[in-house]
Amino acid sequence: SQQGEEDPQALSIQEGENATMNCSYKTSINNLQWYRQNSGRGLVHLILIRSNEREKHSGRLRVTLDTSKKSSSLLITASRAADTASYFCATGDNTNAGKSTFGDGTTLTVKP
Amino acid sequence: DTEVTQTPKHLVMGMTNKKSLKCEQHMGHRAMYWYKQKAKKPPELMFVYSYEKLSINESVPSRFSPECPNSSLLNLHLHALQPEDSALYLCASSPGTGTRGETQYFGPGTRLLVL
Numbered sequence: 144s145q146q147g148e149e150d151p152q153a154l155s156i157q158e159g160e161n162a163t164m165n166c167s168y169k170t171s172i173n174n175l176q177w178y179r180q181n182s183g184r185g186l187v188h189l190i191l192i193r194s195n196e197r198e199k200h201s202g203r204l205r206v207t208l209d210t211s212k213k214s215s216s217l218l219i220t221a222s223r224a225a226d227t228a229s230y231f232c233a234t235g236d237n238t239n240a241g242k243s244t245f246g247d248g249t250t251l252t253v254k255p
Numbered sequence: 256d257t258e259v260t261q262t263p264k265h266l267v268m269g270m271t272n273k274k275s276l277k278c279e280q281h282m283g284h285r286a287m288y289w290y291k292q293k294a295k296k297p298p299e300l301m302f303v304y305s306y307e308k309l310s311i312n313e314s315v316p317s318r319f320s321p322e323c324p325n326s327s328l329l330n331l332h333l334h335a336l337q338p339e340d341s342a343l344y345l346c347a348s349s350p351g352t353g354t355r356g357e358t359q360y361f362g363p364g365t366r367l368l369v370l
Contacts, residue, residue: 172356173356174356175356176356176358178361183343183364183366184363184364185259185345185347185361185362185363185364186298186345186347186359186361187361188358188359188360191358231297231298233356234356235356235357236354236356242300242303242311242353242354242356243300243356243357243359244300245297245298245299246297247296247297248296248297250295
């Protein structure tokens with residue numbers, strides 16, 4: 144089964160509002176990343192947070208990581224219609240074989 | 256060049272056909288990946304190449320055959336596919352060995368339809 148589970152599955156907000164999506168995972172990780180995917184396109188890397196970090200910012204994005212709860216959240220502030228996309232968390236395995244495993248994703252719709 | 260390119264963008268093939276998907280990157284990355292993605296689902300890892308050697312094969316059926324001719328190129332050879340193999344096939348690359356969850360750079364994908 145997938146390492147990461149995300150909620151909500153779908154989120155619809157008005158332009159200018161904030162969007163928060165959550166990711167939970169099951170095993171020990173080296174890092175956690177968030178990716179965005181516009182419909183039918185490739186994934187774009189947004190931000191990486193390491194297991195020893197608790198919060199990270201990049202522009203309008205804020206990511207938190209709670210390793211004790213095995214969860215992460217992605218906050219997009221002041222959303223824009225162009226933020227409409229699917230957002231996936233990906234956990235980096237804490238072993239030398241370590242691959243990234245993607246969560247189920249949250250589909251965000253930002254209405255103008 | 257910070258792009259991963261994939262060809263073709265779209266492919267329609269019959270179950271008896273043989274075709275190949277191609278992926279290219281010129282970022283000097285040493286790990287390259289193939290993913291399969293069905294509609295409204297996350298990408299599923301198929302193969303990882305690290306320094307041109309196959310390092311991960313996620314129990315993919317033999318009708319999918321990966322090839323890494325050099326550090327910039329990755330192919331996926333397709334033969335005797337099934338309709339359920341229809342999906343978006345994504346290629347990605349990362350700078351290091353492909354371990355410990357490196358940041359990956361994705362191509363736009365090849366949309367495959369098997370009839």
